[in-house]
Amino acid sequence: MTPGYDQLVRALKSLPGLGFRSAERIALHLLVEKKEKLGQMVEHLQSAGSSIGPCKSCGNLSEGDECTICLDTDREAETVCVVERVPDLFAIERSSAYCGLYHVLQGKLSPLRGIGPDQLNFSTLKEKVVNGQTNELILALGNDLESEATCNYIQDEIVGNYQVKVSRIGFGLPSGGGVTFADEMTLKNALESRRSMDSN
Ligand SMILES: [Zn+2]
Known part of the structure:
Protein backbone atom coordinates (compact mmCIF):
# COMPACT_ATOMS: atom_id res chain seq x y z
CA MET A 1 0.00 0.00 0.00
CA THR A 2 1.03 3.63 -0.21
CA PRO A 3 2.59 5.36 2.81
CA GLY A 4 -0.29 7.88 3.00
CA TYR A 5 -2.88 5.11 3.11
CA ASP A 6 -0.92 3.14 5.71
CA GLN A 7 -0.59 6.24 7.83
CA LEU A 8 -4.36 6.92 7.68
CA VAL A 9 -5.22 3.32 8.62
CA ARG A 10 -2.74 3.46 11.55
CA ALA A 11 -4.31 6.74 12.75
CA LEU A 12 -7.84 5.31 12.54
CA LYS A 13 -6.77 2.07 14.24
CA SER A 14 -5.45 4.07 17.21
CA LEU A 15 -9.02 5.24 17.95
CA PRO A 16 -10.97 3.40 20.67
CA GLY A 17 -13.07 0.49 19.45
CA LEU A 18 -11.52 0.27 15.99
CA GLY A 19 -9.50 -2.76 14.95
CA PHE A 20 -7.50 -3.09 11.75
CA ARG A 21 -10.45 -4.25 9.62
CA SER A 22 -12.75 -1.42 10.70
CA ALA A 23 -9.95 1.11 10.21
CA GLU A 24 -9.36 -0.22 6.71
CA ARG A 25 -13.07 -0.12 5.89
CA ILE A 26 -13.36 3.52 6.99
CA ALA A 27 -10.19 4.53 5.12
CA LEU A 28 -11.44 2.95 1.87
CA HIS A 29 -14.89 4.43 2.37
CA LEU A 30 -13.47 7.94 2.67
CA LEU A 31 -10.80 7.61 -0.02
CA VAL A 32 -12.61 5.62 -2.68
CA GLU A 33 -16.33 5.04 -2.17
CA LYS A 34 -17.40 8.40 -0.70
CA LYS A 35 -14.52 10.71 -1.39
CA GLU A 36 -16.89 13.71 -1.35
CA LYS A 37 -17.42 13.11 2.39
CA LEU A 38 -13.74 13.47 3.21
CA GLY A 39 -13.54 17.28 3.12
CA GLN A 40 -16.69 17.60 5.21
CA MET A 41 -15.32 15.13 7.74
CA VAL A 42 -12.05 17.06 8.06
CA GLU A 43 -14.01 20.27 8.51
CA HIS A 44 -16.22 18.76 11.26
CA LEU A 45 -13.20 17.39 13.09
CA GLN A 46 -11.36 20.69 12.95
CA SER A 47 -14.35 22.75 13.98
CA ALA A 48 -15.22 20.39 16.88
CA GLY A 49 -11.57 20.30 17.95
CA SER A 50 -11.31 24.08 18.13
CA SER A 51 -14.74 24.90 19.59
CA ILE A 52 -15.40 22.10 22.11
CA GLY A 53 -13.65 21.90 25.46
CA PRO A 54 -14.47 20.94 29.05
CA CYS A 55 -17.16 22.93 30.88
CA LYS A 56 -15.41 24.98 33.56
CA SER A 57 -18.06 24.11 36.09
CA CYS A 58 -18.71 20.38 35.58
CA GLY A 59 -16.26 18.95 33.02
CA ASN A 60 -18.94 18.03 30.44
CA LEU A 61 -18.29 18.89 26.78
CA SER A 62 -19.02 22.53 26.10
CA GLU A 63 -18.74 25.12 23.35
CA GLY A 64 -18.46 27.98 25.84
CA ASP A 65 -17.26 28.41 29.42
CA GLU A 66 -20.23 26.46 30.72
CA CYS A 67 -22.15 23.58 29.15
CA THR A 68 -25.85 23.62 28.22
CA ILE A 69 -26.72 21.49 31.28
CA CYS A 70 -25.05 23.89 33.75
CA LEU A 71 -26.73 26.86 32.04
CA ASP A 72 -30.19 25.24 32.05
CA THR A 73 -32.13 27.04 34.80
CA ASP A 74 -34.90 24.39 34.75
CA ARG A 75 -32.55 21.79 36.26
CA GLU A 76 -32.23 21.15 40.00
CA ALA A 77 -29.02 23.02 40.72
CA GLU A 78 -28.60 21.71 44.28
CA THR A 79 -28.23 18.08 43.19
CA VAL A 80 -25.01 16.97 41.54
CA CYS A 81 -24.47 13.56 39.96
CA VAL A 82 -20.78 12.64 39.99
CA VAL A 83 -19.62 10.49 37.08
CA GLU A 84 -16.29 9.17 35.95
CA ARG A 85 -16.40 10.29 32.32
CA VAL A 86 -18.52 12.21 29.81
CA PRO A 87 -20.03 9.04 28.18
CA ASP A 88 -21.46 8.15 31.63
CA TYR A 98 -32.33 12.63 36.30
CA CYS A 99 -32.74 16.39 36.15
CA GLY A 100 -29.98 17.78 38.37
CA LEU A 101 -26.46 18.87 37.43
CA TYR A 102 -23.36 16.74 36.89
CA HIS A 103 -19.72 16.66 37.82
CA VAL A 104 -17.28 14.73 35.62
CA LEU A 105 -14.20 13.49 37.48
CA GLN A 106 -12.31 12.58 34.28
CA GLY A 107 -11.30 9.21 35.76
CA LYS A 108 -11.15 7.41 39.09
CA LEU A 109 -8.52 6.94 41.76
CA SER A 110 -6.08 4.20 40.83
CA PRO A 111 -2.79 3.90 42.74
CA LEU A 112 -1.75 1.07 40.40
CA ARG A 113 -2.05 3.32 37.34
CA GLY A 114 -0.59 6.31 39.19
CA ILE A 115 -3.86 8.25 39.29
CA GLY A 116 -4.16 10.19 42.54
CA PRO A 117 -6.53 12.96 43.66
CA ASP A 118 -4.45 15.64 41.89
CA GLN A 119 -5.11 14.05 38.49
CA LEU A 120 -8.89 14.15 38.91
CA ASN A 121 -11.39 17.01 38.75
CA PHE A 122 -11.88 17.28 42.52
CA SER A 123 -11.15 20.98 43.09
CA THR A 124 -14.34 22.35 41.51
CA LEU A 125 -16.37 19.60 43.23
CA LYS A 126 -14.95 20.73 46.56
CA GLU A 127 -15.91 24.34 45.70
CA LYS A 128 -19.52 23.27 45.06
CA VAL A 129 -19.63 21.58 48.47
CA VAL A 130 -17.87 24.39 50.36
CA ASN A 131 -19.85 27.30 48.91
CA GLY A 132 -23.17 25.62 49.76
CA GLN A 133 -24.56 25.47 46.23
CA THR A 134 -24.93 21.69 46.49
CA ASN A 135 -26.98 19.75 49.01
CA GLU A 136 -26.88 16.28 47.46
CA LEU A 137 -24.14 14.36 45.68
CA ILE A 138 -25.19 11.23 43.81
CA LEU A 139 -22.10 9.13 43.10
CA ALA A 140 -22.75 7.31 39.84
CA LEU A 141 -19.49 5.42 39.60
CA GLY A 142 -18.97 1.74 38.79
CA ASN A 143 -18.91 -1.12 41.27
CA ASP A 144 -15.21 -2.02 41.06
CA LEU A 145 -12.60 -1.40 43.76
CA GLU A 146 -11.24 1.81 42.19
CA SER A 147 -14.74 3.32 42.06
CA GLU A 148 -15.28 2.24 45.66
CA ALA A 149 -12.05 4.01 46.70
CA THR A 150 -13.07 7.12 44.75
CA CYS A 151 -16.49 7.19 46.47
CA ASN A 152 -14.85 6.87 49.89
CA TYR A 153 -12.43 9.68 49.05
CA ILE A 154 -15.32 11.97 48.05
CA GLN A 155 -17.23 11.13 51.23
CA ASP A 156 -14.21 11.60 53.53
CA GLU A 157 -12.12 14.31 51.86
CA ILE A 158 -14.48 16.34 49.68
CA VAL A 159 -17.68 16.27 51.76
CA GLY A 160 -16.21 15.62 55.21
CA ASN A 161 -18.27 17.52 57.76
CA TYR A 162 -20.21 19.67 55.29
CA GLN A 163 -23.96 19.20 55.37
CA VAL A 164 -24.28 17.46 52.01
CA LYS A 165 -26.25 14.25 51.50
CA VAL A 166 -24.14 11.62 49.71
CA SER A 167 -25.70 8.64 47.99
CA ARG A 168 -24.34 6.05 45.66
CA ILE A 169 -25.68 4.13 42.69
CA GLY A 170 -23.75 1.29 41.10
CA PHE A 171 -25.80 -1.52 42.51
CA GLY A 172 -27.29 -3.60 39.72
CA LEU A 173 -24.99 -2.11 37.10
CA PRO A 174 -23.21 -4.58 34.82
CA SER A 175 -19.86 -5.41 36.43
CA GLY A 176 -16.93 -3.98 34.49
CA GLY A 177 -19.16 -2.02 32.09
CA GLY A 178 -20.27 0.52 34.67
CA VAL A 179 -22.59 3.38 33.83
CA THR A 180 -21.72 3.85 30.15
CA PHE A 181 -22.92 0.41 29.05
CA ALA A 182 -25.92 0.10 31.34
CA ASP A 183 -29.28 0.28 29.54
CA GLU A 184 -31.75 3.07 30.28
CA MET A 185 -34.02 0.98 32.53
CA THR A 186 -31.08 -0.27 34.60
CA LEU A 187 -29.84 3.30 35.09
CA LYS A 188 -33.29 4.50 36.02
CA ASN A 189 -33.62 1.75 38.64
CA ALA A 190 -30.06 2.36 39.89
CA LEU A 191 -30.79 6.07 40.36
CA GLU A 192 -34.10 5.44 42.10
CA SER A 193 -32.61 2.84 44.44
CA ARG A 194 -29.48 4.83 45.29
CA ARG A 195 -28.21 4.25 48.80
CA SER A 196 -27.01 6.78 51.30
CA MET A 197 -23.30 6.68 52.10
CA ASP A 198 -23.66 8.73 55.28
CA SER A 199 -22.04 6.98 58.20
CA ASN A 200 -24.49 6.07 60.92
ZN1 LIG B 1 -21.30 22.00 32.82
Whole structure:
Protein backbone atom coordinates (compact mmCIF):
# COMPACT_ATOMS: atom_id res chain seq x y z
CA MET A 1 0.00 0.00 0.00
CA THR A 2 1.03 3.63 -0.21
CA PRO A 3 2.59 5.36 2.81
CA GLY A 4 -0.29 7.88 3.00
CA TYR A 5 -2.88 5.11 3.11
CA ASP A 6 -0.92 3.14 5.71
CA GLN A 7 -0.59 6.24 7.83
CA LEU A 8 -4.36 6.92 7.68
CA VAL A 9 -5.22 3.32 8.62
CA ARG A 10 -2.74 3.46 11.55
CA ALA A 11 -4.31 6.74 12.75
CA LEU A 12 -7.84 5.31 12.54
CA LYS A 13 -6.77 2.07 14.24
CA SER A 14 -5.45 4.07 17.21
CA LEU A 15 -9.02 5.24 17.95
CA PRO A 16 -10.97 3.40 20.67
CA GLY A 17 -13.07 0.49 19.45
CA LEU A 18 -11.52 0.27 15.99
CA GLY A 19 -9.50 -2.76 14.95
CA PHE A 20 -7.50 -3.09 11.75
CA ARG A 21 -10.45 -4.25 9.62
CA SER A 22 -12.75 -1.42 10.70
CA ALA A 23 -9.95 1.11 10.21
CA GLU A 24 -9.36 -0.22 6.71
CA ARG A 25 -13.07 -0.12 5.89
CA ILE A 26 -13.36 3.52 6.99
CA ALA A 27 -10.19 4.53 5.12
CA LEU A 28 -11.44 2.95 1.87
CA HIS A 29 -14.89 4.43 2.37
CA LEU A 30 -13.47 7.94 2.67
CA LEU A 31 -10.80 7.61 -0.02
CA VAL A 32 -12.61 5.62 -2.68
CA GLU A 33 -16.33 5.04 -2.17
CA LYS A 34 -17.40 8.40 -0.70
CA LYS A 35 -14.52 10.71 -1.39
CA GLU A 36 -16.89 13.71 -1.35
CA LYS A 37 -17.42 13.11 2.39
CA LEU A 38 -13.74 13.47 3.21
CA GLY A 39 -13.54 17.28 3.12
CA GLN A 40 -16.69 17.60 5.21
CA MET A 41 -15.32 15.13 7.74
CA VAL A 42 -12.05 17.06 8.06
CA GLU A 43 -14.01 20.27 8.51
CA HIS A 44 -16.22 18.76 11.26
CA LEU A 45 -13.20 17.39 13.09
CA GLN A 46 -11.36 20.69 12.95
CA SER A 47 -14.35 22.75 13.98
CA ALA A 48 -15.22 20.39 16.88
CA GLY A 49 -11.57 20.30 17.95
CA SER A 50 -11.31 24.08 18.13
CA SER A 51 -14.74 24.90 19.59
CA ILE A 52 -15.40 22.10 22.11
CA GLY A 53 -13.65 21.90 25.46
CA PRO A 54 -14.47 20.94 29.05
CA CYS A 55 -17.16 22.93 30.88
CA LYS A 56 -15.41 24.98 33.56
CA SER A 57 -18.06 24.11 36.09
CA CYS A 58 -18.71 20.38 35.58
CA GLY A 59 -16.26 18.95 33.02
CA ASN A 60 -18.94 18.03 30.44
CA LEU A 61 -18.29 18.89 26.78
CA SER A 62 -19.02 22.53 26.10
CA GLU A 63 -18.74 25.12 23.35
CA GLY A 64 -18.46 27.98 25.84
CA ASP A 65 -17.26 28.41 29.42
CA GLU A 66 -20.23 26.46 30.72
CA CYS A 67 -22.15 23.58 29.15
CA THR A 68 -25.85 23.62 28.22
CA ILE A 69 -26.72 21.49 31.28
CA CYS A 70 -25.05 23.89 33.75
CA LEU A 71 -26.73 26.86 32.04
CA ASP A 72 -30.19 25.24 32.05
CA THR A 73 -32.13 27.04 34.80
CA ASP A 74 -34.90 24.39 34.75
CA ARG A 75 -32.55 21.79 36.26
CA GLU A 76 -32.23 21.15 40.00
CA ALA A 77 -29.02 23.02 40.72
CA GLU A 78 -28.60 21.71 44.28
CA THR A 79 -28.23 18.08 43.19
CA VAL A 80 -25.01 16.97 41.54
CA CYS A 81 -24.47 13.56 39.96
CA VAL A 82 -20.78 12.64 39.99
CA VAL A 83 -19.62 10.49 37.08
CA GLU A 84 -16.29 9.17 35.95
CA ARG A 85 -16.40 10.29 32.32
CA VAL A 86 -18.52 12.21 29.81
CA PRO A 87 -20.03 9.04 28.18
CA ASP A 88 -21.46 8.15 31.63
CA LEU A 89 -23.16 11.55 31.70
CA PHE A 90 -24.58 10.95 28.21
CA ALA A 91 -25.91 7.52 29.31
CA ILE A 92 -27.70 9.01 32.34
CA GLU A 93 -29.13 11.83 30.20
CA ARG A 94 -30.51 9.26 27.76
CA SER A 95 -32.32 7.50 30.63
CA SER A 96 -34.29 10.75 31.32
CA ALA A 97 -34.34 9.71 34.98
CA TYR A 98 -32.33 12.63 36.30
CA CYS A 99 -32.74 16.39 36.15
CA GLY A 100 -29.98 17.78 38.37
CA LEU A 101 -26.46 18.87 37.43
CA TYR A 102 -23.36 16.74 36.89
CA HIS A 103 -19.72 16.66 37.82
CA VAL A 104 -17.28 14.73 35.62
CA LEU A 105 -14.20 13.49 37.48
CA GLN A 106 -12.31 12.58 34.28
CA GLY A 107 -11.30 9.21 35.76
CA LYS A 108 -11.15 7.41 39.09
CA LEU A 109 -8.52 6.94 41.76
CA SER A 110 -6.08 4.20 40.83
CA PRO A 111 -2.79 3.90 42.74
CA LEU A 112 -1.75 1.07 40.40
CA ARG A 113 -2.05 3.32 37.34
CA GLY A 114 -0.59 6.31 39.19
CA ILE A 115 -3.86 8.25 39.29
CA GLY A 116 -4.16 10.19 42.54
CA PRO A 117 -6.53 12.96 43.66
CA ASP A 118 -4.45 15.64 41.89
CA GLN A 119 -5.11 14.05 38.49
CA LEU A 120 -8.89 14.15 38.91
CA ASN A 121 -11.39 17.01 38.75
CA PHE A 122 -11.88 17.28 42.52
CA SER A 123 -11.15 20.98 43.09
CA THR A 124 -14.34 22.35 41.51
CA LEU A 125 -16.37 19.60 43.23
CA LYS A 126 -14.95 20.73 46.56
CA GLU A 127 -15.91 24.34 45.70
CA LYS A 128 -19.52 23.27 45.06
CA VAL A 129 -19.63 21.58 48.47
CA VAL A 130 -17.87 24.39 50.36
CA ASN A 131 -19.85 27.30 48.91
CA GLY A 132 -23.17 25.62 49.76
CA GLN A 133 -24.56 25.47 46.23
CA THR A 134 -24.93 21.69 46.49
CA ASN A 135 -26.98 19.75 49.01
CA GLU A 136 -26.88 16.28 47.46
CA LEU A 137 -24.14 14.36 45.68
CA ILE A 138 -25.19 11.23 43.81
CA LEU A 139 -22.10 9.13 43.10
CA ALA A 140 -22.75 7.31 39.84
CA LEU A 141 -19.49 5.42 39.60
CA GLY A 142 -18.97 1.74 38.79
CA ASN A 143 -18.91 -1.12 41.27
CA ASP A 144 -15.21 -2.02 41.06
CA LEU A 145 -12.60 -1.40 43.76
CA GLU A 146 -11.24 1.81 42.19
CA SER A 147 -14.74 3.32 42.06
CA GLU A 148 -15.28 2.24 45.66
CA ALA A 149 -12.05 4.01 46.70
CA THR A 150 -13.07 7.12 44.75
CA CYS A 151 -16.49 7.19 46.47
CA ASN A 152 -14.85 6.87 49.89
CA TYR A 153 -12.43 9.68 49.05
CA ILE A 154 -15.32 11.97 48.05
CA GLN A 155 -17.23 11.13 51.23
CA ASP A 156 -14.21 11.60 53.53
CA GLU A 157 -12.12 14.31 51.86
CA ILE A 158 -14.48 16.34 49.68
CA VAL A 159 -17.68 16.27 51.76
CA GLY A 160 -16.21 15.62 55.21
CA ASN A 161 -18.27 17.52 57.76
CA TYR A 162 -20.21 19.67 55.29
CA GLN A 163 -23.96 19.20 55.37
CA VAL A 164 -24.28 17.46 52.01
CA LYS A 165 -26.25 14.25 51.50
CA VAL A 166 -24.14 11.62 49.71
CA SER A 167 -25.70 8.64 47.99
CA ARG A 168 -24.34 6.05 45.66
CA ILE A 169 -25.68 4.13 42.69
CA GLY A 170 -23.75 1.29 41.10
CA PHE A 171 -25.80 -1.52 42.51
CA GLY A 172 -27.29 -3.60 39.72
CA LEU A 173 -24.99 -2.11 37.10
CA PRO A 174 -23.21 -4.58 34.82
CA SER A 175 -19.86 -5.41 36.43
CA GLY A 176 -16.93 -3.98 34.49
CA GLY A 177 -19.16 -2.02 32.09
CA GLY A 178 -20.27 0.52 34.67
CA VAL A 179 -22.59 3.38 33.83
CA THR A 180 -21.72 3.85 30.15
CA PHE A 181 -22.92 0.41 29.05
CA ALA A 182 -25.92 0.10 31.34
CA ASP A 183 -29.28 0.28 29.54
CA GLU A 184 -31.75 3.07 30.28
CA MET A 185 -34.02 0.98 32.53
CA THR A 186 -31.08 -0.27 34.60
CA LEU A 187 -29.84 3.30 35.09
CA LYS A 188 -33.29 4.50 36.02
CA ASN A 189 -33.62 1.75 38.64
CA ALA A 190 -30.06 2.36 39.89
CA LEU A 191 -30.79 6.07 40.36
CA GLU A 192 -34.10 5.44 42.10
CA SER A 193 -32.61 2.84 44.44
CA ARG A 194 -29.48 4.83 45.29
CA ARG A 195 -28.21 4.25 48.80
CA SER A 196 -27.01 6.78 51.30
CA MET A 197 -23.30 6.68 52.10
CA ASP A 198 -23.66 8.73 55.28
CA SER A 199 -22.04 6.98 58.20
CA ASN A 200 -24.49 6.07 60.92
ZN1 LIG B 1 -21.30 22.00 32.82
